[in-house]
Amino acid sequence: MQQKHGGEQSALSSLTLHYANEKSGSEDEMGSYCLSDAGLTALGEGFTKLVRDVSYRPPGTQINLLNEVNICLPEKSFGLIFGRSGSGKTTLLQLIAGLTKPTSGSIYIQRYDNDGKPNQSPEQLTPERVGIVFQFPERYFITDNVLDEVTFGWPRQRGDLQLKELLAARLQRAIISVQIPNLLILDEPLAGLDWKARADVVKLLKHLKKELTLLVVSHDLRELASLVDHSWKMEMGGVLKEEPLSVQ
Numbered sequence: 001m002q003q004k005h006g007g008e009q010s011a012l013s014s015l016t017l018h019y020a021n022e023k024s025g026s027e028d029e030m031g032s033y034c035l036s037d038a039g040l041t042a043l044g045e046g047f048t049k050l051v052r053d054v055s056y057r058p059p060g061t062q063i064n065l066l067n068e069v070n071i072c073l074p075e076k077s078f079g080l081i082f083g084r085s086g087s088g089k090t091t092l093l094q095l096i097a098g099l100t101k102p103t104s105g106s107i108y109i110q111r112y113d114n115d116g117k118p119n120q121s122p123e124q125l126t127p128e129r130v131g132i133v134f135q136f137p138e139r140y141f142i143t144d145n146v147l148d149e150v151t152f153g154w155p156r157q158r159g160d161l162q163l164k165e166l167l168a169a170r171l172q173r174a175i176i177s178v179q180i181p182n183l184l185i186l187d188e189p190l191a192g193l194d195w196k197a198r199a200d201v202v203k204l205l206k207h208l209k210k211e212l213t214l215l216v217v218s219h220d221l222r223e224l225a226s227l228v229d230h231s232w233k234m235e236m237g238g239v240l241k242e243e244p245l246s247v248q
């Protein structure tokens with residue numbers, strides 16, 4: 001498995017997500033790296049910082065679930081987060097997806113020039129730019145297919161063609177606006193599947209990696225290892241550390 005600039009990143013105490021654009025090539029070719037402890041970033045052209053020093057404490061509680069997390073992840077690469085149950089992996093994905101707000105730290109996109117200087121103001125990583133596949137999809141969906149799901153609330157009675165046309169136009173706009181997320185997040189995509197479905201999902205992820213940046217939480221390290229460019233272990237207490245996969 002190829003682990004890019006793991007040496008630099010393992011020293012990070014906090015987590016920052018970086019993206020590279022298509023023309024920038026691999027991080028190794030660009031000689032890029034990130035030094036988030038010092039708040040410094042030296043990245044190749046087009047790299048994008050997404051998350052920085054993110055901590056999260058649920059309202060009404062006394063303990064942080066996440067502590068100063070940073071991730072650096074180039075565009076169109078595959079990032080894997082693993083770690084023990086209850087360590088905070090899903091909580092982090094929900095923050096990156098914009099479903100929960102961090103207590104401190106920031107989640108945004110920052111592009112860089114060749115010389116490592118930001119080439120524009122940071123852009124917000126809005127929920128429209130992120131797709132998320134939840135760990136237990138049956139908890140979030142009611143019907144068996146996408147069309148039934150998105151038209152679930154439509155009037156059931158015959159007629160009312162004008163209203164249905166209006167709803168169809170709105171639906172089309174909504175679907176187009178979320179069609180191409182910058183980042184696709186998957187929480188335990190292989191869990192509960194039989195061997196055939198698992199192999200199919202791995203194949204699909206390999207295909208999706210050509211188009212999208214993928215951030216995946218999984219315990220199935222062996223099956224995903226060939227896809228992984230960067231991996232992190234979430235320690236109990238919500239501390240994220242870059243750690244190469246050690247699977248045979």
Ligand SMILES: Nc1ncnc2c1ncn2[C@@H]1O[C@H](COP(=O)(O)OP(=O)(O)OP(=O)(O)O)[C@@H](O)[C@H]1O
Nearest residue numbers: 058061065083084085086087088089090091092135
């Ligand atoms: N809103 C909340 N308030 C208090 N505790 C919470 C809240 N949300 C999550 N937790 C707790 O935070 C911890 C981390 O949960 P999280 O689901 O992020 O872990 P995880 O690493 O994804 O676990 P798993 O691998 O089992 O899915 C758990 O102990 C969970 O019970």
